[in-house]
Amino acid sequence: MFFCPYFCIIRNSLQEDGMDKKSYDNGPDFSFVEQKVREVQTTIENAVKTSNYQELNQSITRMVNSTLKQYQKEHPEKAGYHKSYTGAQAQKVRGTVENTEMHPELYGNTGGEKVKDILLIVFGGILSGSMAIGLLTVQILQAVMGHGGVGSTVVTLIGTLAGVGMIGSGCTGLGRLKRFHKYKKALGYKTYCSFEDLARTAGRSIKSVKKDIHYMIAKNWFPEGRTDMKETCLITSNETYRQYEETQKALEQRSAEEAQKRMRESEKQSRINPQVQEVLDKGEAYIKKIHASNDAIPGEEISAKIAKMEQIVEQIFQRAEEHPEIIPDLKKMMDYYLPMTVKLLDAYEDMDRQPIQGETIRASKKEIEDTLDTLNEAFAKLLDSVFQDTAWDVSSDISVLHTMLAQEGLTENDFEKK
Secondary structure, eight states, X not given: OTTHHHHXXXXXXXXXXXXXXXXXXXXXXXXXXXXXXXXXXXXXXXXXXXXXXXXXXXXXXXXXXXXXXXXXXXXXXXXXXGGGOOHHHHHHHHHHHXXXXXXXXXXXXXXXXXXXXXXHHHHHHHHHHHHHHHHHHHHHHHHHTSOOOHHHHHHHHHHHHHHHHXXXXXXXXXXXXXXXXXXXXXXXXXXXXXXXXXXXXXXXXXXXXXXXXXXXXXXXXXXXXXXXXXXXXXXXXXXXXXXXXXHHHHHHHHHHHHHHHHHXXXXXXXXXXXXXXXXXXXXXXXXXXXXXXXXXXXXXXXXXXXXXXXXXXXXXXXXXXXXXXXXXXXXXXXXXXXXXHHHHHHHHHHHHTXXXXXXXXXXXXXXXXXXXXXXXXXXXXXXXXXTHHHHHHHHHHHHHHHHHHHHTTOSOOHHHHO
């Protein structure tokens, strides 16, 4: 009969979905599908014979839906009905069909979708084929015998196109299901994957992958599925998404803090005299050069000396930034000491790179190391001097405090002390 090739398509497809040949040969699994295909064929043949095509497309669609419901009822483990189970029962049923997945609880069962798409293709093929024959028959009768009319031609043409549409819809659905399995393979053990990786796995554009993922999330194929805020990644787990949100909040907070810090520094620099800022910028450049020399020179002893120098010089310029009035006191340091320090470090770095360390090189390096000790002492004294005013102010405040306490009788008098 005309339905036999289409029934073979259903049978082969459902066998691929997990039904063995033995169960089909015994009859209980496929008999209802065979019956529905016969009903479709009979319905179409009656419509052609009687030339009554009213609501034929709707009848076919209702038959597809009823067939799908019957399949779901008889095969809940393949049609997604196990989602209504709870506890150990749900895990047991799910394990029988998804035991190869890394996180089966994160994926919906698409068995019902596959059956629906297959039925759309088969019934659409029957409908479009029969309607095409009916259209051809109407055209022949109209041309040869004068029978038939415009109404019959339009109806059969619409039926043909409707059948083709059902085939296209089914093929689109099967293609999407195939890509769904590719996406799961790309995810593997992970509960997140970038759209770029998904697109590479499926061999499609990122735009089409995003469209796929949104559809699959809406259809509950990814029950806990979401995309990140910038839509660059698929996240399939609620727990992973919670961690993503926490990380995002931390990044936003950090960005806000850095922005505030930059704003404060900008405001601070805007209040600094340009001449003062120039000195501070030069000082920062010297500090960076000292740090770079320390990174380039491997010796532990000299490295400790250079690190100490960097720390002292940095403290001096921090003090200068807070109290610009001391900058004139740094003139000799800026014009001679620091340039000479950089020159000595460059020389040491160059000699240290030489493959053969002769007596002259070793002696020169030792001399530079001793000079660094001298410079550190000088810089330390300079740092101490820039805090001299503060020390005097503190000493004066303490002296006044003691005097006031004595006047109030809050300290021991000389007699008691003796």
